[in-house]
Amino acid sequence: xxxxxxxxxxxxxxxxxxxxxxxxAVRIGRAARRLFGRxxxxxxxxxxxxxxETYAGHGTxxxxxxxxxxxxxxxxxxPNALEEAERQGLRISFRTGVGMGPHPNYARIELRDEHGTAxxxxxxxxxxNIQVVSINxxxxxxxxxxPTLVVTAADRQGVLASLTRVVSDAGLNIGYMMVxxxxxxxEAMTVIEVDARPPETLLQEVRRLPxxxxxxxxxxxxxx
Amino acid sequence: MRFxxxxxxxxxxxxxxxTIAALMTEEQAQESGEPAxxxxxxxxxxxxxxxxxxxxxxxxxxVSHSGLTGGDxxxxxxxAANGEPSVGExxxxxxxxxxxxxxxxxxxxxxxxxxxxxxxGILPGVLVSSQERYGWDDDKMVQGLFCAGAIGYVIANNSFxxxxxxxxxxxxxxxxxxxxxxxxxxxxxxxxxVIHGVGLALKNTLGLICDPVAGxxxxxxxxxxxLGAVNALAAADMALAGMRxxxxxxxxxxxxxxxxxxxxxxxxxxxxxxxxxTPTGRKLAxxxxxxxx
Numbered sequence: 001x002x003x004x005x006x007x008x009x010x011x012x013x014x015x016x017x018x019x020x021x022x023x024x025a026v027r028i029g030r031a032a033r034r035l036f037g038r039x040x041x042x043x044x045x046x047x048x049x050x051x052x053e054t055y056a057g058h059g060t061x062x063x064x065x066x067x068x069x070x071x072x073x074x075x076x077x078x079p080n081a082l083e084e085a086e087r088q089g090l091r092i093s094f095r096t097g098v099g100m101g102p103h104p105n106y107a108r109i110e111l112r113d114e115h116g117t118a119x120x121x122x123x124x125x126x127x128x129n130i131q132v133v134s135i136n137x138x139x140x141x142x143x144x145x146x147p148t149l150v151v152t153a154a155d156r157q158g159v160l161a162s163l164t165r166v167v168s169d170a171g172l173n174i175g176y177m178m179v180x181x182x183x184x185x186x187e188a189m190t191v192i193e194v195d196a197r198p199p200e201t202l203l204q205e206v207r208r209l210p211x212x213x214x215x216x217x218x219x220x221x222x223x224x
Numbered sequence: 225m226r227f228x229x230x231x232x233x234x235x236x237x238x239x240x241x242x243t244i245a246a247l248m249t250e251e252q253a254q255e256s257g258e259p260a261x262x263x264x265x266x267x268x269x270x271x272x273x274x275x276x277x278x279x280x281x282x283x284x285x286x287v288s289h290s291g292l293t294g295g296d297x298x299x300x301x302x303x304a305a306n307g308e309p310s311v312g313e314x315x316x317x318x319x320x321x322x323x324x325x326x327x328x329x330x331x332x333x334x335x336x337x338x339x340x341x342x343x344x345g346i347l348p349g350v351l352v353s354s355q356e357r358y359g360w361d362d363d364k365m366v367q368g369l370f371c372a373g374a375i376g377y378v379i380a381n382n383s384f385x386x387x388x389x390x391x392x393x394x395x396x397x398x399x400x401x402x403x404x405x406x407x408x409x410x411x412x413x414x415x416x417x418v419i420h421g422v423g424l425a426l427k428n429t430l431g432l433i434c435d436p437v438a439g440x441x442x443x444x445x446x447x448x449x450x451l452g453a454v455n456a457l458a459a460a461d462m463a464l465a466g467m468r469x470x471x472x473x474x475x476x477x478x479x480x481x482x483x484x485x486x487x488x489x490x491x492x493x494x495x496x497x498x499x500x501x502t503p504t505g506r507k508l509a510x511x512x513x514x515x516x517x
Contacts, residue, residue, distance in 0.1 A: 001225075001381050006252045006263065009339045009376035009385075009402075010347075010369050013273055016329030017289065017441040019341035020386050020493075050388045053494045054439030057290065057512070059332065079289075079332050104388035104492060126386025126394070127339040195257055 002125060004145065012128045014073040020105050021051065021058030024124025026078065027220055029067020031132055031144045032109040032120040034218045040111035040118075043068055043092045048101030048108075051124070061094050064107065068092065073128060102133060118216075132218065138180040138189035144220035146175055146193040151206060152214035155181040155188040159211050163190060166209065170202040187213075197222060225251050229474045230378050230419045237415040244415055245367035245406075248374040267366045270336045274325065274348035277335050281324025288330035290512055293442045297324035300450070314357050315454045322349025322453035326446040339376045339385040342392075342434075342441050343399035345449030347372055350403040350456050354410065364410065371409045372402040375422055382474070383481035387434030387493040390484025396448045397429030397480065403456035408463045423469030425459035426476045431483055433491035435498025438509035444499055 003009060014023040033039065045064055047055050055061055059079065066081035068090060077084060085092055097108070103123035111118045121134040132142050135150060142148045149167075153159050160179065167174060172194040181188035198217065206215050227233040237247050253260040280286065282301040287294035297320055303309060304316035311319070322345035329335045329344050338347040351365050376385065379398045384390030404425040405418045413421070429452075437443040469476065490497030499505050 001228075003377060003380040003385075005225075005255045006248060006370060006373035006377065007266065009380060010267065010373045011270060011336055011338075013270060013334065013336055014341060016332050016335055016341050016344075019337040019339075019344075020388055023337060023341065050493045053496070054436070057438055057440040059289070074334055076334070104489075104494075105386070124386075124388075126380070126384060126389060128337050128341075 003129060008127060008129050008145070012073045014128060015076065015078045018058040019128040020124045020126055021054065021060045022063045023073040023128035024105065024130050025060045025063035025107065026067040026071060026073045027128065027130045027144060028107050028122035028124060029064035029109065030070060030220060031122060031130065031218050032111060032118070033068050033070050034220070035120050035135060035150060035216050036111045036118045037216055038113070039088070039090060040068065041090065041113040042111070043090065044095065044110040045092060046095045046097045046108040048097040048106040049104040051105050051107055052096040064109070065092055135189060137182070140178055140180065140189065140191045142176065142178070142191050142193055142218065144218050146195065147197050147217060147219040147221065149192040149194065149198065149206065150216040150218060151190045151192070151212060153188055153190065154211040154213070155183070155185055156211050159188070159209070160190065162209050163192070163206065166202060166205045167192065167194060170199060172196055172198060172202070225255060225377065228378065228381065230375070230422060231472065231474055233374060233378065234415040234419045243367070243371070244374050244409055244418055245371040248370040252370070264366060267369050268362060271362060271365050271369060273334060273336055275352055277325040277328045277333065278321045278348050278352045280333065281327045282320060286327045286331050286333070288327065288442055289332050290438070290440055290442065292438070292440065292508065292512070293330055293446055294327050296446070297327050311454055314353055315457050317356070318349045318353040318453040318457060319450040321352050322346050323446060323450040325349065326449040330440070330442045330446065338372070339380060339398050339402070340395045342387060342445050343395040343449065343452070346396070346399040346403050346452040346456060349449070349453035350407055354407060360410070368406040368410045371418070372406040375402045375405045379477055383477050384484050389492065390480065391432060391487045391492055392434040392448065393429045393432040393480055394484055395434070396452050397426055397432060400429060400452045400456045400459065401425045403453065404459035404463070407456065407460040411460070411464060413464050417463045419473050420467065420469045421460050421463030423471065423473030423476045424462050424467065425456060426473065426480060427469065427471070428455060428459070430476070430479060433487065433498050434493040435491060435500045436493065436495055437500050437505040438512050439495035439500070
């Protein structure tokens, strides 16, 4: 189901004017920020479809900047997010993509700083809800409305079994999971939505698993 | 959630002798793994924000971020209080309140998306005016929001709630259906009557395109919120009177999906067609572009 609970219909509490172009854009920016794990130094944002056509009037640029600053959808600082990003030394450039993306409201965000880079694409599907559709070139599908483990690992037999075992041992239930790989025996990504906030000990355990190279957590349900 | 269609929702409620609001509150607790009190608390806070937005727009001269709209909610509220509105006093108030929240949204103020920001005026317009009219307490209004959420959940998962995907019918239409349905329940209608109210309401907005002038959530969105609140009251009355939706409401939702899926891109929020491309619509868009430079 694309919409999972009562608050995906009633809500979010948000700063106007558009749930798709403003609130959804905040969440796409914030999901990218959480994926990156820290405030980036530079962001390149490419807007497609209706995002590209109407972003100025809806404050989509301010909204994505606010998300990159880790603001929530009803943060009263959103109207000034572009200025605040500049003040904090976060350089953001906006481009409009050619043609339609895979969804009418679609943005691709590339982040970097001196320690690394990340890429995430997300669609704003209505009422402020989002779908993350790609991460670092892997096809994924998650909403950010559940704590989400994003695991990069080598494509090897047993990696998934060991991943799901440590998640289960931590007492967490998996609600959704998706795997994509770049090539057989190549790099693979596993996205796991869990029903409760993962404890720090679990994250450490996942990082120590054989063949796991990277772990990020996207969680838009919590304040930090 | 144990239901995917409105019919399943009504059958579950009738089998378990529950209101839609009570069932949805339980289902939410189950889905989130948290006690129902937590969801009720969050919904109560949302209702408070809705009332705050209603008050703001009818007491202050709210002006939109672009300068294109604002101040109309106050005009209509004053007219409703002092004039003799043709639709009657209470529908005029519902209309004023809906316009108010919608204007606050356009001013980059704080609102609750119900189901979207473009349609954020209709539920508060109907609920806040009905609360004043019937003397209901906030707890009852919060139940109304859970009922509206259940209806919206079915529409969203079987069709659309965004203008970019399905046109204005998906936003304003869904909001009217949600508001009509929850008002039927708040006024004592059965779950089956609620479902008929949703279908009656939705049929009246089928095919409505999303054609915002200059791409902004202002013209015609704000006026559609005002009129949408009145439509919701009327659809609720039809259902409470015992009128049925001859085409079952789930089938109407399917039609909304069919129409939205075949609607040209120009009429799905891109501002490339409809009112946005009238001579005046284009002139306003050009003026705003010049001002931004």
